Amino acid sequence: MDATCADEQARYLAGETSAGDHIAECDRCAPELAGLDATRAVLADDAVWLEPSADLESRIMTSIGRAPARRRRAFSANRWLLAAAAFVLGILAAFAVQQAFRSGGPSAQAHLALHATALAPAAKATAELRNMPGGLRIELDVHGLGHAPPGYFYQAWLKGPRGAVPIGTFHTGTQDIVLWSGVPLDAYPTMTVTLEPEDGNPASSGKVLLTSAAH
């Protein structure tokens, strides 16, 4: 951009000239017109000028410092028993899947049944998993889950003690959805399906629609 165009764009942004004076008529500047107008609108909005309270930083740091401790304090004796029971069931499920894989060799199959959560009460799914040279091949049959809303998609995960690993996305519940996992099922024994927004954020939204975990 030459000096003249840079100066003209600055003057237009400052509101000192109108689009017809140069910006709209210039091949280099015209593509910038929409962006300059959007910027002028934002500069006139107090949202971009307001300052947060001086103590917001300390409130955030206090909140972060409290967060882990709050989760620990929230566990009552009953919750510990439930957590222990879920852990044992998870171990048994992982063992069963592991045995199914081991006894069948490199191309062994395993099956998972996924049940609905409150977010998608009519949905259900089954997964057939097969060890392949490239990883774990998963064929998912999904029923009762319509097309994802505009701007959203479904994502499948394998979850275990080390965290959650994404294994593929799809947009409609149907049969023969093929997914792939680079991690073993015995280390990530739980499969879930979540609803995700198209915002580029790789982290799970937390909106779980289907899960193979024990009820």
Next chain:
Amino acid sequence: MDAESAGRELARRLADGDVDAVRDLYRAYGRLAFAVAVKVLRDPGLAEDAVQNAFTKLWRSAGSVDPERDIRPLLFTIVRRCAYDLATRGRRETVVPLASAADYPVSDDLDQLWTTWTVRDAIERLPVAERDVVRMQHLDGLTHADIAQRLDVAVGTVKSRSFRAHKRLCSLLSSLREEVS
């Protein structure tokens, strides 16, 4: 260190579990996050709650932050979601009915909010004297003469500051859009 490298460095520190990274992240981008939250909520008090929720959520999911990627787009997304969550008042994210998931606005609002983020970022990089002139021109709608009187400086000084500030803004906004695209 350029802005993108700084963003990646903060992501790396966050992923490593460095709690001081949260403080540095707030000092670098807290005002930008606040601007986005105010744009959504139109209430500074609620906007502060949204920002607090966003940084807390980011810390809780620090283990899944990609240490190789600039943290800014992720922070923008999280604060936007937290602001919208507060805007729906009382609807907890984990129980949002499937049919209502599309109520979270996309595209047009996203562009507007991202412009708010980048403009606030650019404003923060202006010298204070230039920033004040820009604010008085655009937010307060003052003329150069009004601003000169308020600041007790010559009109020519105001014009110079305004021209330099707007030229700097054009340049900053162009490079910021390229960096994070």
